Amino acid sequence: MRKFIIRTFAFVAMATAMMALLDIAITYQAQHSDLRPYWKWNHAIRSGNDADIYIMGNSRAWCHFSPAILDSAFDANTMNFGLDGAGFDWQLANYNLYRNNNPKPKLLIMTIDYSEFSITAGYERHQFFHLFLSPELRDSVFPVHHFSWAERYLPMYRYANYGLDKYFDKKPYTLYKGYAGQDRHWGEFDNTTSTNPRYAANGQIMEKMERHLAKASSEGINMVFVHAPTYSRYYPTIKNLDSMWTIVHQWSEKYDIPIIDYTSDPICDDTSCFYNPRHLNKKGAERISRQLANDIKELNLL
Amino acid sequence: MIFNSIEYAIFLPIVFLLYWGLKKNMKLQNLFIVAVSYLFYGWWNWRFLILIAFTSLCSWVSGLLIERYRTxxxxxINIANIVVNLGILGLYKYYDFFAQSFADAFLGGHSDKLLLQLILPVGISFYTFQALSYSIDVYRQKLKPTRDIVQFFAFVSFFPQLVAGPIERATNLLPQFEKPRTFRYPLAADGMRQILWGLFKKIVIADNCAQYVDTVFNNYPAYSASTKAVAAILFAIQIYCDFSGYSEIAIGSAKLFGIELSRNFHVPYFSRDVAEFWRRWHISLTTWFRDYVYIPLGGSRCSKMKVVRNTFVIFLLSGMWHGANWTFLAWGAFHAMLFIPLILLGKNRKHTDAVAMGRVLPSIKELGQMVLTFALVTIGWILFRADSIEMAGHYIAGMASASLFRVPWIPSKWHIGPLIIAIIAMALVEWIDRSQEHPFTLRIVRRRWLRWAIYLALLAAIVLRNPGTGNQFIYFQF
Incomplete structure (x- = not known):
């Protein structure tokens, strides 16, 4: 029995050392990856980004607003930190990491969405895994999303349990300053299957938003709320719009933040600009990015 | 709790240390095994513990009553126990299927009021058959009934083999609970090896095959004949690695507790005909049907018509055992049709030893026989995997087209390349050890450092090639 336990222990020790080395190698690979979604976190933890315009939001930010178009319109440096599938909790964690390492932007574009203030489910959780080697980074992510102890402390467990293909497969988009235009076309829209759940706004996340707005406002950062285009037949199926926009309008007045609403823009009737009811394709994104640049100029935000 | 989970990785060493801490106290060891086995099973759904306890109690009491009131x-009593146990199994597993079939045939499909929609308890087919074999063996006087209820409960619920076998016979397992276990280093080390090999087969091969297989089977009309053929072959490999992987982990885990379970797979894809395949595939179920159904019906020592009938009966029952779907019945019937010619020609026991014994490679003839057997078995697996017989028909018909010679769909080199390497490595290892007690003895690797390097390589493969899908074992649903 003694011999068995000693040998098993020795094997486990060797296996753990091997796993730790593999963990470091995979983490290094992910830390230097430009694939979505690692790009967003990798750039948030790097200094030297020096964005003049910081775009914040979920997928309706990251695939809708082209930094190249905004850069040429303002001769500025725009970075799109829109996170696919993310609520405000993840977006704020990303922004805070960015601000820890970078100066304040001149303009903060915040796309507001109807799922914004609910707790983000476990969507693409692997985007955080390569941050775990640094306790400081790990802890900055923890409050917004929970990970098991095995994911936190067992080397390689989090990668293995989620599948390593995601780190090496080149299929996910390579981003340009956080943006990738979607070269996709409109599919059939089935009204009956597109009814939305009622996203419950979480009080703690709303409070975080309020604190975030107050802090950015006190730092003198210009802000703008943007409601991205939504396919017109889909829009009425969204359930909690009124209650959410009532609060957003209150914030707008309190912190003097203009609102740009594209939900009644003619683009919302044009299916050639969408690839699904909630997302513009590349053609639509470029059109709305030019429109956004004009609207920002009119509002004299930059 | 499934074997390929972090929970089991924590559970197993803790249970191992506590178990051997009981210092050869047989009664305490057995009681501990029952407690941890119920914890293991209750991890899924504690309510079903009542069911397994009831099944165990019925068979234990039946054994005692049969002995006491034999004449x-x-x-x-034996029949009553069989009826009760099969009644429970039938209620949970087959009632809705037959009710739906009845409604489809006579009520225009309106089955709302007939269906019970019960959740199928994990492993019910396995432990029911195990418990039944005990009372039948007592009735046949092959076994003395045990008076120790804890021993009997440990026999039925022993956690490594509780949910997906091997379906143990009381004649093999029960005596092991009747004497104190002592720790044996070679047995435990062998168990660890088998666990590692089982995890490799399950995670590296079966789960990665599943990704390709599921994609193709879920949308088969969209794929070429060659892709369908590749998916069918990969499913044959998936189901083997999934189920035999489970069995390796189960047998390996049991060895850590000084318990030796029966072998469940013996390199079935190296079989030279279908009869040999069935002596090597899911051995514990095949022999169960042989001993408790086929032989009582007359076996092969009766008229040819009866032999045909008996063969059909066990294959149809075997299909039905797997699940309540016509596809499983069709799968059983397909194998019966492959088996019957062999048994009628008296060639069903032609190949009883391992292929190419004493040689490194098989002859061309043996290779051809193995390829043909594998191809036939793979066609059977299409029936098994399909959602309906109609789908299986379309799938098989779809493979017979000119697109069979097109390059099959390859999702990504990162996925398919390592998978092919792993399958070849597995086949080589199992070929080398095809005549051994299990397929990963590493008997030809004398140096310890090299063996350890192989273990670490397997572990690295398990971690790096885990697709992260958290797939359950296929046979849990049965």
Whole structure:
């Protein structure tokens, strides 16, 4: 029995050392990856980004607003930190990491969405895994999303349990300053299957938003709320719009933040600009990015 | 709790240390095994513990009553126990299927009021058959009934083999609970090896095959004949690695507790005909049907018509055992049709030893026989995997087209390349050890450092090639 336990222990020790080395190698690979979604976190933890315009939001930010178009319109440096599938909790964690390492932007574009203030489910959780080697980074992510102890402390467990293909497969988009235009076309829209759940706004996340707005406002950062285009037949199926926009309008007045609403823009009737009811394709994104640049100029935000 | 989970990785060493800490106290060891086995099973759904306890109690009491009232009530008690246990199994597993079929045939499909929609308890087919074999063996006087209820409960619920076998016979497992276990280093080390090999087969091969297989089977009309053929072959490999992987982990885990379970797979894809395949595939179920159904029906020592009938009966029952779907019945019937010519020609026991014994490679003839057997078995697996017989028909018909010679769909080199390497490595290892007690003895690797390097390589493969899908074992649903 003694011999068995000693040998098993020795094997486990060797296996753990091997796993730790593999963990470091995979983490290094992910830390230097430009694939979505690692790009967003990798750039948030790097200094030297020096964005003049910081775009914040979920997928309706990251695939809708082209930094190249905004850069040429303002001769500025725009970075799109829109996170696919993310609520405000993840977006704020990303922004805070960015601000820890970078100066304040001149303009903060915040796309507001109807799922914004609910707790983000476990969507693409692997985007955080390569941050775990640094306790400081790990802890900055923890409050917004929970990970098991095995994911936190067992080397390689989090990668293995989620599948390593995601780190090496080149299929996910390579981003340009956080943006990738979607070269996709409109599919059939089935009204009956597109009814939305009622996203419950979480009080703690709303409070975080309020604190975030107050802090950015006190730092003198210009802000703008943007409601991205939504396919017109889909829009009425969204359930909690009124209650959410009532609060957003209150914030707008309190912190003097203009609102740009594209939900009644003619683009919302044009299916050639969408690839699904909630997302513009590349053609639509470029059109709305030019429109956004004009609207920002009119509002004299930059 | 499934074997390929972090929970089991924590559970197993803790249970191992506590178990051997009981210092050869047989009664305490057995009681501990029952407690941890119920914890293991209750991890899924504690409510089903009542069911397994009831099944165990029925068979244990039946054994005692058969012994005491053998004349004139032994047969009646045995039948009553069979009816109760199969009744529970039938209710949970088959009732809705037959109710739906009845409604489809006579009520225009309106089955709302007929269906019970019960959740199928994990492993019910396995432990029911195990418990039944005990009372039948007591009735047949092959076994003395045990008076120790804890021993019996440990026999039925022993956690490594509880949910997906091997379906143990009381004649093999029960005596092991009747004497104190002592720790044996070679047995435990062998168990660890088998666990590692089982995890490799399950995670590296079966789960990665599943990704390709599921994609193709879920949308088969969209794929070429060659892709369908590749998916069918990969499913044959998936189901083997999934189920035999489970069995390796189960047998390996049991060895850590000084318990030796029966072998469940013996390199079935190296079989030279279908009869040999069935001596090597899911051995514990095949022999169960042989001993408790086929032989009582007359086996092969009766008229040819009866032999055909008996063969059909066990294959149809075997299909039905797997699940309540016509596809499983069709799968059983397909194998019966492959088996019957062999048994009628008296060639069903032609190949009883391992292929190419004493040689490194098989002859061309043996290779051809193995390829043909594998191809036939793979066609059977299409029936098994399909959602309906209609789908299986379309799938098989779809493979017979000119697109069979097109390059099959390859999702990504990162996925398919390592998978092919792993399958070849697995086949080589199992070929080398094809005549051994299990397929990963590493008997030809004398140096310890090299063996350890192989273990670490397997572990690295398990971690790096885990697709992260958290797939359950296929046979849990049965």
């Amino acid at each position: 004139p009530y032994g047969k009646a």
